[in-house]
Amino acid sequence: MAPKINHPSISYSCYYAKNREGEQFVSEHVFSYQISGTLTLGYGEKQHVFNPGDFRLIRRNQLVKFLKEPPPGGEFRSVSVYLDQHTLRSMSVEHDIRASSPTAKGSFVSLAPRPLLKSYIDSLSPYNQDGVKMDPKLVAIKLREAIFILLQGNPELKEMLFDFSDPIKTDLHAFMEKNFHFNVPLERFAYLTGRSLATFKRDFQKIFGNSPSKWLQQRRLHEAHYQISEKGRSASEIYLELGFENLSHFSFAFKNRYGVSPSRL
Structure with a gap:
């Protein structure tokens, strides 16, 4: 089943019957919640499995392998919010939020389940209905809301989210x-x-x-x-x-x- 939310910044993944695997380049930070089924992400030789109820933040500029597995007789469902650089740069200027020591280490962050995170995800569900389209201005508000909620529960994420540097020359x-x-x-x-x-x-x-x-x-x-x-x-x-x-x-x-x-x- 294709995602219903028709906007590149917020998307639902939902389908039945069989596993789906592939790879992708993650160009923007991605805040996600696993609703049902499991998601296995591979980074190099390492793997991590996300189960229903798990929140995650995937760092931008990553190459990842993925395996999406629906539960027996059920469906794979997740929702993802893409925190684009334009939004983050605007917030950095408007609210003077800056990375004090940019150290974008690690491919992802597992987020402890907090009431604010869950209520935010629940607030997106009305837009996952047939015929409902998200106004671009509302999307902009929801992206900023997600960022503020993430920072409130995990202030250290400032170092990841507001690090605007390009990849450094590596081995x-x-x-x-x-x-x-x-x-x-x-x-x-x-x-x-x-x-x-x-x-x-x-x-x-x-x-x-x-x-x-x-x-x-x-x-x-x-x-x-x-x-x-x-x-x-x-x-x-x-x-x-x-x-x-x-x-x-x-x-x-x-x-x-x-x-x-x-x-x-």
């Missing part, structure tokens, strides 16, 4: 080994490592002795070979997980490199 080798399985453009990898695309390619060649595109395919195929031969997993289980867009492309590339199809390994 390229460590970052790529952690995130090679994400199927995102090179421009995204460059940005997240604190580099221009030209600098990213130049540094990459120095460190890996190969172009980013060639290295990514070889690294993904190497991991695929390990998963199939050592872990007994099938090609259909892992091709999306390792950043390949479709099974036929994965099988062709695998056979071209190892001389045997994944199913014959």
Whole structure:
């Protein structure tokens, strides 16, 4: 079932029958509440499971894998509020809220359930009805309300929410080994490592002795070979997980490199 709230800043996720998995780049901070079912988020090699009743705040500029699982005979339901940079910058100027020591560490924050958080989420439910549209001015108010409520219960979140800096230049080798399985453009990898695309390619060649595109395919195929031969997993289980867009492309590339199809390994 598609979300009913028709606005990019506030959305309901709701569907039945089967699990849904994928990946995404989180470009804005996301405040979410798990209504039913479970959400598993993967960051590099780490995973965290959110259960019904859990509140979370996901930090912006993250690459994440997700698995949404409806309960037996039920539906997966969650609501998410996207705290965009324009709103946060405006509040920073208007209310003199600034990050005193920007340290955007950690991919997410698990929030303790508080009455104000739950009442805020409940206040959004009338807009999750057929034919109801949220006025942009009302959306702006609800976004600010969410931010003030978050800060009231967790003042330390100021350091995350009001840190407007771009990603700093990071260890390229460590970052790529952690995130090679994400199927995102090179421009995204460059940005997240604190580099221009030209600098990213130049540094990459120095460190890996190969172009980013060639290295990514070889690294993904190497991991695929390990998963199939050592872990007994099938090609259909892992091709999306390792950043390949479709099974036929994965099988062709695998056979071209190892001389045997994944199913014959």
